[in-house]
Amino acid sequence: MKKSPLPVQNVQRSDKNVAGKEALVKLLRWHFGHADFRGKQLEAIQAVVSGRDCFCLMPTGGGKSICYQIPALAKPGIVLVVSPLIALMENQVMALKEKGIAAEYLSSTQATLVRNKIHEDLDSGKPSVRLLYVTPELIATKGFMLKLRKLHSRGLLNLIAIDEAHCISSWGHDFRPSYRQLSTLRDSLADVPVLALTATAAPKVQKDVIDSLSLRNPLVLKSSFNRPNIFYEVRYKDLIDNAYTDLGNLLKSCGSICAIIYCLERTTCDDLSVHLTSIGISSAAYHAGLNSKLRSTVLDDWLSSKKQVIVATVAFGMGIDKKDVRMVCHFNIPKSMESFYQESGRAGRDQLPSRSVLYYGVDDRKKMEFLLRNSENKKSQSSKKPTSDFEQIVKYCEGSGCRRKKILESFGEEFPAQQCKKTCDACKHPNQVAHSLEELMTTASRRHNPSRIFITSSNKVTNEGQYSEFWNRNEDGSNSDEEISDSDDANEAAKSLAGPKLSKKLGLDEKLVLLEQAEEKYYERNKQVKKSEKNAISEVLRESSKQRLLDELTRVLQQLASVKEIDSKKACEFLENECYRKYSKAGKSFYYSQIASTVRWLGTASRDDLMTRLSSVVSSGGREETRKEPLLVEHAENIEEEDDGKINTSESHVDETTQELVVSPSRSPINLPHVPSFSEFVNRRKMKLNTSADKSSEGFDDMKPAKIMKLQ
Ligand SMILES: Nc1ncnc2c1ncn2[C@@H]1O[C@H](COP(=O)(O)OP(=O)(O)OP(=O)(O)O)[C@@H](O)[C@H]1O
Numbered sequence: 001m002k003k004s005p006l007p008v009q010n011v012q013r014s015d016k017n018v019a020g021k022e023a024l025v026k027l028l029r030w031h032f033g034h035a036d037f038r039g040k041q042l043e044a045i046q047a048v049v050s051g052r053d054c055f056c057l058m059p060t061g062g063g064k065s066i067c068y069q070i071p072a073l074a075k076p077g078i079v080l081v082v083s084p085l086i087a088l089m090e091n092q093v094m095a096l097k098e099k100g101i102a103a104e105y106l107s108s109t110q111a112t113l114v115r116n117k118i119h120e121d122l123d124s125g126k127p128s129v130r131l132l133y134v135t136p137e138l139i140a141t142k143g144f145m146l147k148l149r150k151l152h153s154r155g156l157l158n159l160i161a162i163d164e165a166h167c168i169s170s171w172g173h174d175f176r177p178s179y180r181q182l183s184t185l186r187d188s189l190a191d192v193p194v195l196a197l198t199a200t201a202a203p204k205v206q207k208d209v210i211d212s213l214s215l216r217n218p219l220v221l222k223s224s225f226n227r228p229n230i231f232y233e234v235r236y237k238d239l240i241d242n243a244y245t246d247l248g249n250l251l252k253s254c255g256s257i258c259a260i261i262y263c264l265e266r267t268t269c270d271d272l273s274v275h276l277t278s279i280g281i282s283s284a285a286y287h288a289g290l291n292s293k294l295r296s297t298v299l300d301d302w303l304s305s306k307k308q309v310i311v312a313t314v315a316f317g318m319g320i321d322k323k324d325v326r327m328v329c330h331f332n333i334p335k336s337m338e339s340f341y342q343e344s345g346r347a348g349r350d351q352l353p354s355r356s357v358l359y360y361g362v363d364d365r366k367k368m369e370f371l372l373r374n375s376e377n378k379k380s381q382s383s384k385k386p387t388s389d390f391e392q393i394v395k396y397c398e399g400s401g402c403r404r405k406k407i408l409e410s411f412g413e414e415f416p417a418q419q420c421k422k423t424c425d426a427c428k429h430p431n432q433v434a435h436s437l438e439e440l441m442t443t444a445s446r447r448h449n450p451s452r453i454f455i456t457s458s459n460k461v462t463n464e465g466q467y468s469e470f471w472n473r474n475e476d477g478s479n480s481d482e483e484i485s486d487s488d489d490a491n492e493a494a495k496s497l498a499g500p501k502l503s504k505k506l507g508l509d510e511k512l513v514l515l516e517q518a519e520e521k522y523y524e525r526n527k528q529v530k531k532s533e534k535n536a537i538s539e540v541l542r543e544s545s546k547q548r549l550l551d552e553l554t555r556v557l558q559q560l561a562s563v564k565e566i567d568s569k570k571a572c573e574f575l576e577n578e579c580y581r582k583y584s585k586a587g588k589s590f591y592y593s594q595i596a597s598t599v600r601w602l603g604t605a606s607r608d609d610l611m612t613r614l615s616s617v618v619s620s621g622g623r624e625e626t627r628k629e630p631l632l633v634e635h636a637e638n639i640e641e642e643d644d645g646k647i648n649t650s651e652s653h654v655d656e657t658t659q660e661l662v663v664s665p666s667r668s669p670i671n672l673p674h675v676p677s678f679s680e681f682v683n684r685r686k687m688k689l690n691t692s693a694d695k696s697s698e699g700f701d702d703m704k705p706a707k708i709m710k711l712q
């Protein structure tokens, strides 16, 4: 609802109370309906209203905008707001206009007529506009700077606010070269106070911002970065059957909440959104691969709650002010703690309980390490170390302590874990998290398996542009362009990965070959463990496998109320031994997948299934029966490549629910499938992949999302 402009018009520069708390609170209540200032808002406002520079560090959703919006109402003249995204400016201007506050933005996306009208207003003796949002690119143009000087000479420039000020620093996670131009503002408009606002906590970024903008004796305000209303949680992709299903179930269990899901790749956004829609969750994909019209429709639908979930790359979100986002989910590991904090911080801006869920996968980690290493090589001149920033977020996922503590400590803030008050999974369910991490350790062998790395020569899977949003925009040479650089460059990803070696003239296939070679070299360099060591099954792994089986069996036996009939410890030793006997020679991966498959079988087995398979360890009134020949249950998952006739199919069938090949107990002897060597297995898999990639009509498009993920 529009408010009367009275309070704005009435406040005069001469008013001694202009920076007084009472007058400022009155404006806040009148225009924004907030009862009082939050955190350091009042201090920041009072500083700039009295003409002092200010550097304001507040957490995401902390209320930084008020710090320049109230001064625009408290003093005559224009507040110039520099903002990095058109979408962000549009949003804020629309919201301010709805409140009856005269705000405008200037961008080349506007109709000429609209732009001319704004310029006319600025050129008039008494402009009506109070807040003018502009891009850093526009500031850099001579014409606009001249206009600003004129406004200033007429005493009409009240304040310069640099929103998302961390974009000026190449140390920041979102560096924008065009922000560098803002350093000229101080020279040209020397006595206009400057307010720099950011939620980026790294001290080196803070210093860089203050130096680059030549802030003079600024009031430095820092708030705690803690977001107590966000519950932090990590889920381990390697320990769940299907992350798509898990996420779908998670969202469904929360009701129709508003959520953001961040993915690394555009194709994942598309696939995941299709999957969620197919299970009845209203969702849409958002990434730079979509045209701007579609993007703005998706954004509008989500902002107006027509769509519940937005599945996006990092192109989405900076400055989006939707208060009721209840969950932010990272479907792939983010590139740094800073990015994670910013993105997850988009949840719960209304301060109500919200959730951050990060799906961590070893493959995702390797993928990101690869991308970061390439970007690091490319910027070898710079001392920036994206990989060390990345380590922090890996520790967040792979460590067992309080997640909140890890976030805050990475920003140099001390935080005793007791203060978390069980608002992260590690504090709420420490045993469960420790157990998951233990299990994750046993999958470590997968981390050395290059066959799971994402680059593939299938054109269908690899889209050159799909990582574009991942990169900082410091490669953007078009800094004279007034347009915001959230646009898409189809070649950017490939260029970024391979650096200068990839000529623009190369076709996609040639680029991919080079990328694959680079990837191989990378893994060659990082081969630290000898093949034999890599494949060895340690006692630790065996023990942890037994524990895993025991946990599952205990749960199942409780469910079936058959606790006393089976000696679960012996049963698990028996099952583990079975896996070890059959697969130890083939290596860790085989052994591990056999354990995983047995755990799954346990989860779905009936009482009879258990009694039959575990007959050798079935207790009878506390006495153990004599060991019978164990029944053989082979898992389809492990022998799908091996259907070379060694198993007599007339004696076996695939259980539809467990997807396991069950061999009839009454027929014997039964030949076990030939266990392939690791290289045999990999070669066969490669051949299979190549064949399916060749058949374009049966390509990856037709595969289920979960399958695609496994192959990437
Ligand atoms: N004093 C206040 N009392 C209550 N709500 C407030 C107050 N100040 C701001 N808010 C609300 O907090 C929300 C976040 O504000 P804002 O968008 O300014 O945050 P921000 O610090 O700029 O976050 P980001 O870093 O994500 O851009 C908004 O919905 C705003 O209306």
Ligand SMILES: [Mg+2]
Pocket (backbone or CB within 6 Å): 064, 065, 163, 319
């Ligand atoms: Mg903001």
